[in-house]
Amino acid sequence: MRITRIPQNKFEINYTNAIKWSNNKHRIYNDCKRKFLYRYLGSLIGPSEKEKVERLKGLKNLKKWQGEIIHRYIDISINIDSIDLALEKFKNEFHSTLNNSNENITECYYGIPLTNSQMEQIYNTSVISLKNFWFYYQQNIRKLKENIIFRDSYGIQTLRIREIDILYKPDLVVKKDDEIIIFDWKTQEIELDLNQFKLYSLAYLTMYHPKKVIIKSKIVTLYPTLKEDEISFSRQAIDEYIDFIYTSYLSIKNFLDQMRIFTQRDFENLFDEIKQRFEKTQNTSICSKCEFKELCFGK
Ligand code: SF4
Numbered sequence: 001m002r003i004t005r006i007p008q009n010k011f012e013i014n015y016t017n018a019i020k021w022s023n024n025k026h027r028i029y030n031d032c033k034r035k036f037l038y039r040y041l042g043s044l045i046g047p048s049e050k051e052k053v054e055r056l057k058g059l060k061n062l063k064k065w066q067g068e069i070i071h072r073y074i075d076i077s078i079n080i081d082s083i084d085l086a087l088e089k090f091k092n093e094f095h096s097t098l099n100n101s102n103e104n105i106t107e108c109y110y111g112i113p114l115t116n117s118q119m120e121q122i123y124n125t126s127v128i129s130l131k132n133f134w135f136y137y138q139q140n141i142r143k144l145k146e147n148i149i150f151r152d153s154y155g156i157q158t159l160r161i162r163e164i165d166i167l168y169k170p171d172l173v174v175k176k177d178d179e180i181i182i183f184d185w186k187t188q189e190i191e192l193d194l195n196q197f198k199l200y201s202l203a204y205l206t207m208y209h210p211k212k213v214i215i216k217s218k219i220v221t222l223y224p225t226l227k228e229d230e231i232s233f234s235r236q237a238i239d240e241y242i243d244f245i246y247t248s249y250l251s252i253k254n255f256l257d258q259m260r261i262f263t264q265r266d267f268e269n270l271f272d273e274i275k276q277r278f279e280k281t282q283n284t285s286i287c288s289k290c291e292f293k294e295l296c297f298g299k
Contacts, residue, residue, distance in 0.1 A: 015041075015256045017287070019249065020158070022167040023195050026248045032281035033255075037274075038292045044259070046271030049295060059106040062114075066122055067187045069094065070129050070222070072170060074185060078145075078172075083134040087127065094123055106143040106291045110299065119219040129187050129222035134219055136228070141174065141183070149175045159203045161242060164249045170200045180204050182217045189221055194231070198241040201233050 018040050029036045037044060038053050045053050060068065069090070078085035098119050101108040108114060114122075121127045141148070150157075150173035172183040182200045196215040204215050214232075221227040233241075259277065267273045280287075280296055287293055 003168045015079070015260070019253050019256060020165040020167055020287065021245060021252070023193065025167075025252070026097055026245075029248075029252050029255075031283070031286050032290070033111050034275070034280045034296065035286075035290060035292060037278035038295070041278075042270070044263075046269075046275070048271075053292070056109075056291045056294065058104070059109055059196075059289075060104065061106040061289060062122070063188070065097075065105060066126060069097075070126055070133075070187045071152055071185060073130055074133050074171070075225050077130065077134060078137065078148075078151065083130065087130060090126070090130065091123075094126065098122075106289070109291075110293070126187075126225055129185075132222045132226040133185060133220075136222075136226060141172070144176060147174045147176045149173050149180075157203065159206055161202070161206065162246055164245065166199070166203075168199050168203050168246065170203075172192060173200075173204070178213050180208065180213050180215045184217060184219050186219060186221045187223055189224070192219065192231075195241065197231055197243075198233055198238060201242060202238055205238065217296040 004245060022224060025036075025040065028039055037280070039057065042053065049230075073086050073090045076089065077083045078080070080086060097104055101114050107112070108158045150170060152171050153171075156167050156169045167248070170182050171185050174181045174183070182197070182204070184197070197219075201216060204213065216230055216232045217230070219230075220231045259274070262277065263270065263274065287296065290296075
């Protein structure tokens with residue numbers, strides 16, 4: 001998002017990027033407006049907090065960090081076609097990040113240091129996940145390598161529906177004849193967010209003629225044991241999901257439109273006034289996992 005200073009403390013907001021929709025943005029918007037401000041609306045944050053917000057944005061909770069590094073090394077192993085080389089590189093990055101865990105991991109930044117045995121356990125479970133992935137890949141995907149049409153490292157993609165830009169990024173997608181298989185690696189057993197898979201299905205239904213392709217999602221759990229589940233959605237379920245996106249998008253857009261009007265008015269300290277409009281959640285369990293809690297409640 002970009003704002004242009006008009007005179008003094010009045011702003012014109014260009015919020016195109018802020019209203020690009022994603023499942024994650026929808027969740028944060030509904031969880032806590034203040035967190036939404038910190039995460040997505042950097043130009044509305046006052047100079048006294050800006051640097052701290054940027055610093056805290058870089059923190060990741062331990063589970064999320066572990067999930068992301070495993071996903072990255074899955075991609076590296078496919079790219080270099082070797083799990084052994086990937087594991088060697090993984091070991092170096094794992095230790096160099098966790099040796100500076102106070103700067104990278106939310107829990108450590110907020111005063112819960114990692115013990116050596118915890119680090120060892122996280123390392124061992126990550127290696128099991130990567131080895132399980134490689135076993136699954138060799139059995140099911142390697143022979144279809146030429147049919148891979150998307151990998152994690154290709155980055156965030158944009159889909160446009162009803163004039164809404166929607167962001168998504170599956171882990172790996174294979175297209176074989178009229179079948180599109182979307183693979184998702186789970187590094188722990190957690191409850192599935194079906195909207196994640198509806199979004200992927202919607203993206204590939206939009207990309208290809210819906211009557212000419214069959215779309216499936218395969219959810220591959222890599223830890224504690226290797227397990228594969230398959231899901232697919234009816235056209236009706238996808239249409240209902242499009243309505244859900246549209247409702248969510250309008251809610252975010254209307255809120256930002258109101259902010260746009262609001263920022264045209266005179267305030268002695270506009271940034272403080274803006275912050276009050278982005279209310280903090282009252283749900284302490286959301287706050288307990290939030291990387292920005294230092295700004296709301298101190299460290
Ligand atoms: S600590 Fe709580 S109130 Fe503050 S931004 Fe995070 S979720 Fe919102």
